[in-house]
Amino acid sequence: MIRLELISRLLLALMVFAVAACSQPQEATNEAATDTEVQPVVFVLPDDPGDDDGYSPIKTYEPMNIPDDNPITLKGARLGRLLYYDNRLSGDGSRSCYHCHVVDKGLTDGLPQAIGAHNKQLTRSSPTMWNVGYLAELYWDGRAKSLEKQARAAWTGGNMGAKNFDSVIAVINSIDAYRTQFQAVYSEDANVTNIPKALATYMRTIISDDTPWDRWQRGDESAVSDGAKRGYNAFTKAQCATCHSGVLLTDQQFHNVGIGMDAEKYDVGRFKVTKLDQNRGAFKTPTLRDIVKSAPYFHNGSVVTLVEAVKLMLAGGIDNEFKDDALKPQDLSEQELADLLEFLGTLSQDSNLGQAPALP
Numbered sequence: 001m002i003r004l005e006l007i008s009r010l011l012l013a014l015m016v017f018a019v020a021a022c023s024q025p026q027e028a029t030n031e032a033a034t035d036t037e038v039q040p041v042v043f044v045l046p047d048d049p050g051d052d053d054g055y056s057p058i059k060t061y062e063p064m065n066i067p068d069d070n071p072i073t074l075k076g077a078r079l080g081r082l083l084y085y086d087n088r089l090s091g092d093g094s095r096s097c098y099h100c101h102v103v104d105k106g107l108t109d110g111l112p113q114a115i116g117a118h119n120k121q122l123t124r125s126s127p128t129m130w131n132v133g134y135l136a137e138l139y140w141d142g143r144a145k146s147l148e149k150q151a152r153a154a155w156t157g158g159n160m161g162a163k164n165f166d167s168v169i170a171v172i173n174s175i176d177a178y179r180t181q182f183q184a185v186y187s188e189d190a191n192v193t194n195i196p197k198a199l200a201t202y203m204r205t206i207i208s209d210d211t212p213w214d215r216w217q218r219g220d221e222s223a224v225s226d227g228a229k230r231g232y233n234a235f236t237k238a239q240c241a242t243c244h245s246g247v248l249l250t251d252q253q254f255h256n257v258g259i260g261m262d263a264e265k266y267d268v269g270r271f272k273v274t275k276l277d278q279n280r281g282a283f284k285t286p287t288l289r290d291i292v293k294s295a296p297y298f299h300n301g302s303v304v305t306l307v308e309a310v311k312l313m314l315a316g317g318i319d320n321e322f323k324d325d326a327l328k329p330q331d332l333s334e335q336e337l338a339d340l341l342e343f344l345g346t347l348s349q350d351s352n353l354g355q356a357p358a359l360p
C-alpha cells in the first residue's frame with residue numbers, strides 16, 4: 001500500500017494537471033488526440049504490480065493469476081488502456097473495446113445483444129468488465145482460458161472484426177507514440193501477440209472493490225441503509241449467494257437457469273465447450289457488480305428490468321430439461337423483494353476508470 005501511494009504521488013507530481021476521477025467518460029475518438037481541451041487522465045493501478053505477494057488489487061481476495069509471459073506493469077497497463085479505447089483497432093474503424101463496455105452502462109453496452117464491427121449482429125449480451133482479471137474462464141460459456149486469448153478473440157473475431165489484423169497492426173506501428181510504447185513494454189513493435197497482452201494487462205486493472213456493500217462488509221455500518229442490510233439477508237436467505245458468491249459475487253461456475261431455452265434453436269452455452277449434456281443451456285454466473293446499470297439482463301439480454309430479472313430468479317428460473325437443481329423457487333415477501341433490490345443498488349461505485357484517454 002505504501003508503495004502504491006508513492007507511485008500515485010510520483011505520478012501526480014509528473015502530470016501537469018489531474019482530471020477529476022468522477023468526470024463523465026467520453027467515447028474515444030481519434031480526434032481526441034488533437035483536441036487540446038482533452039486532459040490526460042491520471043491513471044494509477046489499483047495496487048503496486050511489483051508487490052512481492054503478487055498483484056492483489058482486491059485485498060480480501062486471493063492474488064490475481066497472471067501468466068508468466070505477461071507480467072503486469074504500469075507501462076503495459078497504460079498502453080493497453082490506449083488500445084482499449086482506440087477505434088483504429090477494429091476492422092472497420094467503427095469500434096473500440098470500450099464501445100461495448102461503457103462506464104455508465106455498468107461496463108456493458110445497454111443492448112440486448114451486441115452489434116459488432118461491420119454491423120455484425122452478435123448473439124449474446126455484453127458482460128461487465130468489473131474484476132474480469134479474476135475470472136479463470138472468460139465469456140458467458142467460459143470458452144477462453146485467459147484474458148490474452150479472450151482479447152485476441154474479441155479483437156480478431158466478430159466483436160472488433162479485425163479478421164485482417166495485419167493491416168490494423170501496420171496502422172498501429174505507423175503511429176510513433178504507439179511504436180515507442182510497444183518497444184518500451186515488449187522490446188518489439190506491435191504484433192498479433194502483444195496487442196492482446198497489453199489489452200489483458202489493462203483489463204486486470206479494472207477493479208471494483210469499494211462499493212457501499214464492500215465498505216459495509218469491511219465493517220463500516222454506516223456505508224449502507226438498513227433496507228440494504230435486510231436485502232443482503234434476503235439475498236442469502238433466497239440462496240442467491242450460492243451462485244453469486246463471495247466478493248466477486250460469482251462462483252465462476254456454469255448453470256442452466258432456463259434463459260432462452262424456449263427458442264427453436266437455443267444457445268447451448270457451456271455445452272459447446274464441454275460437450276456434456278448437463279451443460280446444455282448453461283452460462284457462467286455473472287457478477288452482480290454494477291447490476292443496476294447493466295440492463296438488459298441475462299446472456300441474451302431478454303429481460304429488460306432488474307426487478308423482472310430478480311423475480312425470474314426468485315421463481316426458480318424457467319423450467320426445462322437441463323435446468324440446474326440448485327435454483328429453486330424462493331418465497332420472499334414484497335418487503336424482502338424491495339430490500340433485495342436496495343441491496344443490489346449498493347453494488348455500484350463511482351467509476352475509477354477516468355475519462356477516455358487522449359489517443360496518440
Ligand code: HEC
Pocket residue numbers: 084095096097098099100101114115116117122124125126127128129132135137138139140141147150151154155159160199203
Ligand atoms: C460489439 C461489442 C463488443 C466489442 C467491440 C467488444 N466486446 Fe467484449 N464482449 C462483448 C460480448 C457480446 C461478450 C460476450 C460474448 C460471449 O460470451 O460469447 C463480450 C465479452 C468480453 C469479455 C468476457 C467477460 C466475462 O465475464 O467473461 C471480455 C474480457 C471482453 N469482452 C473484453 C473485450 C475487449 C478486450 C475488447 C476489444 C478487443 C472487446 N471486449 C470488444 C461485446 C463486445
Ligand code: HEC
Pocket residue numbers: 235238239240241242243244254255256257258259282283284285286287291294296297298299300306309310313314324326327328330
Ligand atoms: C444456480 C445458480 C444461481 C442461483 C442460485 C442464482 N443465480 Fe442469478 N444467475 C445465475 C446464472 C448462471 C445467470 C446467467 C444466466 C443466463 O444469462 O443464462 C444469472 C443471472 C442473474 C442476473 C442477471 C445478471 C446479468 O448480468 O444479466 C441477476 C440479476 C441474478 N442472476 C440475480 C439472482 C438473484 C437475485 C438470485 C436469488 C434469488 C439468483 N440470481 C440466484 C446463477 C444463479
